[in-house]
Amino acid sequence: MSPGIDRRTLAARIARDIPEGSVVNLGIGAPTLIADYLPEGLEIILHTENGMLGMGPAPQAGRVDPDLLNAGKQPVTELPGAAYFHHADSFAMMRGGHLDICVLGAFQVSETGDLANWHTGGPGAIPAVGGAMDLAIGAKNVYVMTDLLTRDGVSKLVAECTYPLTGVRCVSRIYTDRAVFDVVDGGLEVSEVFAGSSLEELRDLTGLALRDATGTPSVTSGRTS
Amino acid sequence: MIDRVRADTAEAVAGIEDGSTVMIGGFGRAGQPVELIDALLEQGATDLTVVSNNAGNGDVGLAALIGSGRVQRIVCSFPRQSDSYVFDARYRAGGIELELVPQGNLAERIRAAGAGIGGFYTPTGVGTLVAEGKEVRTIDGRDHLLELPLRADYALISAFKADRWGNLVYRKTARNFGPIMAAAARTTIVQVDEVVELGALDPETVVTPGIFVDRVVAVGERAWLEAGEFVGAESAL
Numbered sequence: 001m002s003p004g005i006d007r008r009t010l011a012a013r014i015a016r017d018i019p020e021g022s023v024v025n026l027g028i029g030a031p032t033l034i035a036d037y038l039p040e041g042l043e044i045i046l047h048t049e050n051g052m053l054g055m056g057p058a059p060q061a062g063r064v065d066p067d068l069l070n071a072g073k074q075p076v077t078e079l080p081g082a083a084y085f086h087h088a089d090s091f092a093m094m095r096g097g098h099l100d101i102c103v104l105g106a107f108q109v110s111e112t113g114d115l116a117n118w119h120t121g122g123p124g125a126i127p128a129v130g131g132a133m134d135l136a137i138g139a140k141n142v143y144v145m146t147d148l149l150t151r152d153g154v155s156k157l158v159a160e161c162t163y164p165l166t167g168v169r170c171v172s173r174i175y176t177d178r179a180v181f182d183v184v185d186g187g188l189e190v191s192e193v194f195a196g197s198s199l200e201e202l203r204d205l206t207g208l209a210l211r212d213a214t215g216t217p218s219v220t221s222g223r224t225s
Numbered sequence: 226m227i228d229r230v231r232a233d234t235a236e237a238v239a240g241i242e243d244g245s246t247v248m249i250g251g252f253g254r255a256g257q258p259v260e261l262i263d264a265l266l267e268q269g270a271t272d273l274t275v276v277s278n279n280a281g282n283g284d285v286g287l288a289a290l291i292g293s294g295r296v297q298r299i300v301c302s303f304p305r306q307s308d309s310y311v312f313d314a315r316y317r318a319g320g321i322e323l324e325l326v327p328q329g330n331l332a333e334r335i336r337a338a339g340a341g342i343g344g345f346y347t348p349t350g351v352g353t354l355v356a357e358g359k360e361v362r363t364i365d366g367r368d369h370l371l372e373l374p375l376r377a378d379y380a381l382i383s384a385f386k387a388d389r390w391g392n393l394v395y396r397k398t399a400r401n402f403g404p405i406m407a408a409a410a411r412t413t414i415v416q417v418d419e420v421v422e423l424g425a426l427d428p429e430t431v432v433t434p435g436i437f438v439d440r441v442v443a444v445g446e447r448a449w450l451e452a453g454e455f456v457g458a459e460s461a462l
Binding site: 048049050051052062063064065066067068069073075078084085086087088090091094095119124126127128129130131132133134137138164165166167168 | 252253254255256278282302303304305306313316317323325326327328329330332333335336347348349350351352353354355395396397398399400401402403404405432447449455458459461462
């Protein structure tokens, strides 16, 4: 059985779906990798919740600026056209529907687009939500980037989330290492299956009635200005 | 003459009472007023409620304050991080109370307090654990939660430059919670790299007008900027 595509290949795949002119927030963790694969020459603006539009890549050695961090508290750089603002303005951009796309990680996503990604609810777990709930309800398009299965081989795509929710019916597309899924009319459609997987296998792994949409061209979402 | 400049950090944090609610600026290490927090540790106020995005990194600043046992309760959005071991240990031992607030609600509750707003309805958190016990109202066909303002007795923040009236400019993402916390506290205390002459800040670039600021102290935090080319800057992360 195929183990699926690796994380960097998936990041590159997601990057291809981001149209020029988009304002995009990449969640901490794996989604941050997408920035490395945005096509050069296209103007795509990255937003970071701690108060910046026009975020650039990591600095060169010896050019680390402790005042210039991303949401994961890693040093970054500013690109021409960048802007800084305070936290209430930054979350106004998120909550107010001004971001075109956000890409978040997930513990679970339900077939109706509910997202759980902040708390396992387990004993001794310390909850930390950060900006995830604001992004989940605020961005025009909420994408998830995740492995289809947990380390224990359990599907992260579920009929109903058992972990505490981040947002209700907020996810529109899920990019996994095995396939791309769209949430359509309260159910999941498979728009693309990566080499080595099959629709039957995906249905078997998730236990969900996945609709086959691999024959239809994928709709590019996200407003371009 | 209006002069909000204090001689040193001890003078800047003088009078903070036991039981105070203290907002502390910063997102991770950027914008965290470490020198003021050190002075607060020295000053001795206890039974504090702290409002801050994170619950400290490493052993310094907010982490040291939490480690001292003087913070009874913390209101924040993202306590758990790779280097938040001081908070983690204290929380697991039942030594600190946590109110977890989604980051945008935290920011807007602080902003509302400073702006004299009695509350606001937001879609963030609807249908989640955060919604428990909160009024839900449907506005334009969408459910919203009532969130209330979050004020403080004191705000400790870090900015780049100030004048003696307390006008402030910030630097890059170190701005974060500074401007909204400055407005939400009864007494706002600011550490800056440098206090400049009145009139030296371009009024068009002032981010926090001095009306929101009570005390200013220069600490020269960014020695690596003076050294040029970010020499030694990584140690300040």
